[in-house]
Amino acid sequence: MSQLLKPLESGRLVLKNRLIMPPMATAKSEKDGKVSREVLEYYDEKSRGGYISLIIVEHSFIEQQGKASENQLSVAEDSTIENLKKLANVIQKNGSKAVMQLNHAGSAALTEVTGSIPIAPSAVANPFKGDMPRELTKKEIKDIVESFKKAALRVKKAGFDGVEIHSAHGYLLNQFFSPLTNKRTDEYGGDVNSRIKIHLEIIKAVREAVGNEMPIFIRLGASDYMEGGITIEDSKIAAHEFEKAGVDVIDISGGFCRFTLEDNTLPGYFAPLSEGIKEVVSIPVILTGGITEVKDAERLLLEGKADLIGVGRAIYKDSEWAKKAFESLR
Template sequence: MVKLLDSFNIKGINIKNRIIIPPMAMNLADAQGGVTQEVIDHYEKMAKVGAGTIILEHCYVDIKGKNSPGQLAIDRDECIDGLREIAKVIHRHGVACGVQINHSGSIAPSTVIGQKPMGPSTIIHPKGDEMPNEMSDADIDEVKKNFKDAALRVKKAGFDFVEIHGCHGYLLNQFISPITNTRMDEYGGIRTNRIKLPLEIVEEIRREVGEDFAIFYRIAAADNIEDGITIDDAKYLAVKLVESGVDVLDVSAGLGGARLITDQQGYFVYLAEGIKSVINVPIITTGGIKEPIFAYHVINDCKADMIGIGRAILNDPLWVQKAYEQLKDIE
């Protein structure tokens, strides 16, 4: 019987328990997106709490996809040394770690990137207020290269895996959603076309990093907006992602975030369970999970394989220690 505090192995990565600290934007980088001592100190603090894995906050693969001041960069080789220091600090505490790589697309603020944002189509994002430029074929090719190069930097910096950010309304989510993608070419229209860019990015990253390096993908399992992607769309994408080389699916929401979902803990668990029903790779779930016993039952009931605990651990660094105490008699 799989339990929350059991050890785990993913593609040779030894993980001491199934608790993950998910990506949470701290915005502590310098003006160029470089690693500061504050960033290192934050991740050392997180490495000490006892979780099995840490996924670094989303790092931009291109300045045109930067989301906010203080966001970490992974858009150039000069970023590698700083990120390597984070990996060393985390590994020193016996914790596995990876980096989430991202492009904000049409919700990259012009005040941050210094130009008009770009997206799949000339449609204002449901969470934005700027009309983006529609991406050309050359723009799409550049994005694919940027993701591929960023993934290789993650590997060179000494991390255990890379996570591709495909949800929360960012660029890859924008491509798969019919709300933000009304293109008439090979990257738009029918569902098969709208998922083409994420699949090509996964394939290019797999070729670049090799077969032994783990690829996670944070999947948008539902837009939670009328006419957006549904869990059935996400199931279809999940199967294709695994076929393309993804090792772990990290399940979250799309354009609308947690909109229309209860504020009770575990509000993405039903989405994770749906994705898990169609694929055979490990599944991560998150969504306001606060109580160790709740997390225990999610794992024990086979609804997910790993649990992301973010804000609860930020608020209480002893969360994992308390989980061991509370679950020792039933684990």
């Protein structure tokens, strides 16, 4: 039997196959971050036919200070819920499950977008963009945890099937996890367990918001691929703790290297990371990156590199990709 066509059942998560669409920013929302007609049309087109088991909606800001870019989706206000319901419904009526990704940009935010000085674990410039940030106070960290909780509750009220916490691509939670940008000397800085303290607090708060039935995903930048940055050994410790804290799925990507590797364009180029994480957790692991051919998705699953395969840019370019893939397998 095809590996890609196999259903998956793991705790709170039940999927009809192993193909997911990872979050990809569209910059199609309204100016205030509300779901626009263009957003609804985009996700309708991508989910049509229900071939993709799960669609993770693009990163959405949890508060104004964490907004990454213009026309980014928002989950920062209760006023967004009504249109988010339409988005969840569009995806679900086409036969796919819908997960919403929550994000805070931290030092990757720009003052001209947010209207305020960027914030970060430490006053360290973001390696890939942004103005010099100021260091967060402990009270502000608690406030951010609360913002994640409120955003997760909005996602639940909107009828989504799950929620994903974004800790990759150089955004705030990646900044806390990475020794490159976390120079704190309090309980939120130092060793791996201290650098993921905020993650564990957010996971606990999100679980309180969504209840026991809804799956929680975390997108983990499992390596910065930079000297002095996050290593796979750090991420193994973190992933083990995330599973213990109640995370249902670990979605592997890059840290400050973001979602590509300059010197590696092989299909599934993050496979060494997902394979390493699978060694220490029993929950499903998602692998995304450079996978454009069905045969590569099949092989990576067969080799045990991951439990779920994310196909992003190929589906972005061709909305019929999943349909053609499954027709070729049947």
